[in-house]
Amino acid sequence: MSKPEVVAIGTDAGSTTCKLVAVGQGGEVLGSRLEATQPHIELQVGELLGQLRSELGVDGPVPCVATGYGRKLVKDATRSVTEITCHARGVFRDLGHGGTLVDIGGQDSKVIRLGNNGKPVDFMMNDKCAAGTGRFLEYTSARLGVPIDELGRRALSTDREEPITSTCTVFAESEIISLLARGVALEAILRGLHRALVGRIVAMVHNVGLTPPLMLSGGVAHNEAVRALIEEATGERVLLPREPQLMGAYGAALLGTEGKSAA
Amino acid sequence: MPIADRLTARKAIIERVRGLGRKVVAVLPFHYPRALLRAYRLHPIEVWGPPNVPRDKGSQHFQAYTCDIVLKATSFLLRGGMDPVDAILVPHTCDALQGMASVTADFLKPRQPVLTLYLPRGCxxxxxxxxxAELRRLAGCCAEISGHKPNEADWAEAFAAEEAADRALASLYQRRPRLALSDRDFYTAVRSREFLTAEDFGELAASLPEGDPPADGVGLMLSGIVAEPLELFDRINEMGAHVVADDLACGYRRVYPPAAESDPFARIAAQLLACPPDPTRGSPIEQRVAALRSRMRESGAQGLLIYDVKFCEPELFDIPLLRKHLAAAGLPVLHVEFEMGMTVSRQVLTRIEAFVETLQ
Structure with a gap:
């Protein structure tokens, strides 16, 4: 049986991770790459692209759509599109309906209201401050010495919660140090930190207007405490696509298939 | 040739108007009586920042949440940028500018007199x-600076010149769809009214070529105080959009209609009060929404980009209601805040680009 043909490749050059997704004629994912973003993003994307093309046997030119904060640096891109449109397209394709999409990335977070056709109707971004983004969790996980993929589980392991009142990541760190010095349990601090992050996200959700269902994409979607606390704050169940972290690159790849049958 | 290359530098204009027997006034944004200044032999040069001036010296005198226009204008003053002018006029556009007028006059004490103009918040x-009454008070201050009291002929000449320039500005906006000008060139021409004489502005406006506009794609309407830096227009064009109309304080909000009152002060007051609605004059939200809807419909704008200088309170007060009413009318709105500088931040551009993508 011959290998399925790669019709387009999407590249999401994010601030924390760099993602690539290759899709076939029907929009199915044929291959992907994900690794931590390096300083020379243009070289990194070029290398990952070469690996993916080689793995999937892509010899000729295929459309390559770039998204993410480094999208303008991707030399092989045939087109660049913002993360908002790409995440919307990817999640709509994966889950099959409109609603309210929350994308929490490493450097910014977005709330996107999707129409029934999958197009963004309205959106809001927090990109001025690390609070409310994955960076907030990364920063505090490093300070507390808890691996990032354990943060959510540890936060949910207790009913106690220590409120974090600082809205700034840097000041929150000082507050954590004070709480630890007072002997407050680590899990209670973690739960409070997640609550603070979710508070910012939910405020954005209400600003855009919550149209159910609520969906979550981006790397932070893997954090079970974020999901649980968003559900608690909004009263809505949170739906996840199959690969939340790849949705930007997947959406970019789908946009690359426009004019062909997949999109 | 880009319009910016055709414009006389401000320094040369100051020398030229001095040769005509006029003194020069630095004017902060944005409603003020041009005909009155002219009748009293004064020439305005407006100060909107400027964007390339560091905030440092201004930041020493104001709270951290003061807008860049005030911070940078104060820095500009303290760095000697206003040394060539004979007076400084600060209209009461907002509390921040009123604060600037007080701080400048009471504490910074420049060599030039600091004039104020308190504008009413209604019609x-x-x-x-x-x-x-405010205009009469300002006229008294102007007479002290220039040493001239206008007679009837002076007033007639001043109204003729400034109203002709107002008509030229209105005509520029009417001709916008037919002008073979990029967005950057169009707004460079509009904003040259901030320092050119009325005659020079009229001549420039009349000389602008008609033909196929170079920009195409999604039509946007721009709202706010000032669209800085002008690079913004280039970036918008690169995104596949263009600016088809505006509700900018440095633009359409100063299209003043003519008035017929015989008393010069009543005539200027009538003009200032009859310009398009804006939040700094306390215009009711219903009037603003109606005006924006109507202009968006006429110009074919597909979305409204509210581009606000950070911490601009009068503009921010209206945002939630504008969003609500325009969304109800099916008109998409994007609100972004920017810090005034020589480049547009990546985050701001990403938001605008995403907005354009939703409209494509």
């Missing part, structure tokens, strides 16, 4: 009477 008879 009632009492507002009109208040504005007329």
């Amino acid at each position: 009632r008879d009492s507002d009109r009477a208040f504005l007329i």
Whole structure:
């Protein structure tokens, strides 16, 4: 049986991770790459692209759509599109309906209201401050010495919660140090930190207007405490696509298939 | 040739108007009586920042949440940027500018007199009477600076010149769809009214070529105080969009209609009060929404980009209601805040680009 043909490749050059997704004629994912973003993003994307093309046997030119904060640096891109449109397209394709999409990335977070056709109707971004983004969790996980993929589980392991009142990541760190010095349990601090992050996200959700269902994409979607606390704050169940972290690159790849049958 | 290359530098203009027997006034944004200044032999050069001036010296005198226009204008003053002018006029556009006028006059004490103009927040008879009294008070200050008291002929000449320039500005906006100008060139021409004489502005406006506009794609309407830096227009064009109309304080909000009152102060007051609605004059939200809807429909704008200088309170107060009413009318709105500088931040551009993508 011959290998399925790669019709387009999407590249999401994010601030924390760099993602690539290759899709076939029907929009199915044929291959992907994900690794931590390096300083020379243009070289990194070029290398990952070469690996993916080689793995999937892509010899000729295929459309390559770039998204993410480094999208303008991707030399092989045939087109660049913002993360908002790409995440919307990817999640709509994966889950099959409109609603309210929350994308929490490493450097910014977005709330996107999707129409029934999958197009963004309205959106809001927090990109001025690390609070409310994955960076907030990364920063505090490093300070507390808890691996990032354990943060959510540890936060949910207790009913106690220590409120974090600082809205700034840097000041929150000082507050954590004070709480630890007072002997407050680590899990209670973690739960409070997640609550603070979710508070910012939910405020954005209400600003855009919550149209159910609520969906979550981006790397932070893997954090079970974020999901649980968003559900608690909004009263809505949170739906996840199959690969939340790849949705930007997947959406970019789908946009690359426009004019062909997949999109 | 880009319009910017055709414009006379401000320094040369100052020398030229001095040769005509006029003194020069630095004017902060944005409603003020041009005909009055001219009748009193004064020439305005407006100060909107400027964007390339560091905030440092201004930041020493104001709270951290003061807008860049005030911070940078104060820095500009303290760095000697206003040394060539004979007076500084600060209209009461907002509390931040009123604060700047007080701080400048009471604490910074520049060698030039600092003039104020308190603008009313409504269009009632009492507002009109208040504005007329304010204009008379300002006229007294102007007479002290220039040493000239205008006669009837001076007033007639001043109204003829400034109203002709107002008509030229209105005509520029009417001709916008037919002008073979990029967005950057169009707004460079519009904003040259901030420092050119009325005659030079009229001549420039009349000389602008008609033909196929170079920009195409999604039509946007721009709202806010000032669209800085001008690079913004290039970036918008690169995104596949262009600016088809505006509700900018440095633009359409100063399209003043003519008035017929015989008393010069009443005539200026009538003009200032009859310009398009804006939040700094306390225009009711219904009037703003109606005006924006109507202009968006006429110009074919597909979305409204509210581009606000950070911490601009008068503009921010209206945002939730503008969003609500325009969304109800099916008109998409994007609100972004920017810090005034020589480049547009990546985050701001990403938001605008995403907005354009939703409209494509």
